[in-house]
Amino acid sequence: MKIDQIKKEFPIFDEKIQNNDLVYLDSANSSQKPKVVVDRINEFYTKQFSNVGRSVHYLAVAATNLYENTRTSVQKYINAKDKNEIVFTKGATEALNLIANTLGQSYLQEGDEVLITELEHHSNYVPWHFLRKSKNIKINFAEINDEGEITLEEIEKKITPKTKLISITHLSNVTGAILPVKEITQLAHSKGIIVVVDGCQGAPHLKLDMQELDCDFYAISCHKMYGPTGLGVLYGKKKWLEELPPYQGGGGMINEVKKDRISYGELPNKYEAGTMATAQVIAFDQSIKFLESIGIENVMKHEANLVEYGQELLQKNNSVKLIGNPKNKGGVLSFTIEGVHPHDIATILDEDGVAIRAGHHCCQILHDKLNIPASARASVGIYNTKEDLDQLNESINNCKKIFNL
Amino acid sequence: MNLKELYQEIILEHGKNPRNLRKTEGFNKDAKGNNPLCGDNVHVYLKLNGQKIVEDASFEGSGCAISMASASIMTDLIKGKNEHEAKEIVEDFLGMIKENPELKSKYLSEDEKTKLMCLSGVKQYPMRVKCATLSWHTMVSAFEENTEEVKTEN
Known part of the structure; x- marks a missing residue:
């Protein structure tokens, strides 16, 4: 695998950023976009645009097919059992809010406990906090160990007879810890507990197999997966998505609307109210093809090499303190x-x-737990090289020089 | 862009050894400010005497070199000023950080102007302007006895 070739597929690296070559180490925040994705958005708006799922004219039918093609691609990519288990959202944040909101409406009761971890991003805490306020549920936190990991044993310890749901990150966006999601899910299911996974960092960097993981819900952020912004994917087991109530009301999600009654549409339309991010969905198909063309095993190998190299480099740099060592x-x-x-x-x-x-x-x-107000974070993607990490180290040295360290 | 202009010696020195980083005993005005984007926070304390003159000013909190230096210099030079003078200085400082090439207030000595001008380097770094201004907005809030926490603005 030639990283130089892959990097060439990303037009941003041809740009000078304030007269410098770009050393982009912020992919955990959002990844850069390959040309095929950018071009696909342009092509769709230029030559193929129509809203989807409504009109019967040629463009509408063609656009609907393209839109549904991406759903099938996502289903295959994450090995979901059914195409209708894939719901498009405006982001992983909306996906997590959708899960919390609908489970809050129809499943979680006052006094029930939700177990999350100290590693969680605010988007996997605040939606549960809403339920703490509105439904009086309790939120428990599994604690990190000294390496910045969440172990299966810690999860087991924090489960109580009232635990109804466990919501965890697949991969921490701070310590980088990869959680034993499969094992946690097995444990949870043996106790009748639902498992929600925040897959924002997992989806771009790990092999995904929903049937093997067996979690009940998995939230994906497309813009971290070399895809467009404004788009997320909610994977949910069919039995849950069928059972839970709709999240938002509007066009597209209904079956029949009368003055005295409304019935809702089938999956996945039930959860896709209003005009969706059509161009983004269609372009996201290219992101998946891009990842497939490299092969997720190769992505994982490349990134693991980079992290190992970067870790060694920064460990040797005195006054630099790495957060977590999972x-x-x-x-x-x-x-x-x-x-x-x-x-x-x-x-x-x-x-x-x-x-x-x-x-x-x-x-x-x-950060409160680590007793620091903030941290600096370098995160890698498929386009990064060891030279990028050398430059990171060199710039850190410059930083130390400016501060007379 | 020029890092040397941003991180002048005086900024680094105040950032490393901030003056008045403590809680004024017997303060009679205070306010909190925070930058929700980065989690930085500051708590400004003022002690005004019978003539409404700032007898002591101090702050608690954590932040980057720019924000610590700014709060440090601010609390130093605000001592001995009354509310009217202090507010004019704040206006003058915020104007300078945003657009004005120099400080104009008659309540600032040449030495104080020189010190404050060391913070003018942030002009070239729009994302960092809020670091320099948080403590100043918070001090105004303290004078006005606002109980609501100050959120940063550029």
């Missing part, structure tokens, strides 16, 4: 530098064209 680690290197605030690090690195993220990465619970 055995199973995804492409995330979060760190602090004693005496330099992460925002200052990010500004100084940016001057060299090195794009990282600084802040709490929407994980305030975790």
